[in-house]
Amino acid sequence: MDDISLDAIDMALLDQLQQDASLTNQALAERVHVSPPTCLRRVRRLLDAGFVERQVAILARDRLAPLAGYGLDAIVEITLDRQDNAAMEAFEAKVVAEAAVQQCYRVSPGPDFILVVQAPDMPGYLALAQRLFTADANVRNVKAFFAVKRAKFDPRIALPRPARG
Known part of the structure; x- marks a missing residue:
């Protein structure tokens, strides 16, 4: 375009x-x-022109969590053994297809991926971790951080403000 x-x-x-x-x-x-x-x-x-990817409703997570069964948010660092393009693409495709993964970023330096995931509880997170990470022979290291409070969530992009004349 x-x-x-x-x-x-x-x-x-x-x-x-x-x-x-x-x-x-x-x-x-x-x-x-x-x-x-x-x-x-x-x-x-x-x-x-593609400046708007999609229009969505942002749901009240705290109100829905008890009804939907989601109560655990985790930020997960993943380091792979092999970082060739095929290995990175394969891992990325697997996690992107998982509904519990809300966000997936390839990052550098440090770990290879940062994921934001939601699980109903710690056993639910364990099942997710086993499915996505433990069963994958290419995953070398997993470090999870569990949210105890969400102080801010805002998907907006800060846009430049016009100069006042």
């Missing part, structure tokens, strides 16, 4: 969308001070 330039209105639209993607076109246009047709045209352009 061709590179498109983004101006202050585009950035304001993206900022508003990542705060509340359920806004009507009319409300979004009012918030960024453009006409509704202009707003709609620009949002479609941003969507078509």
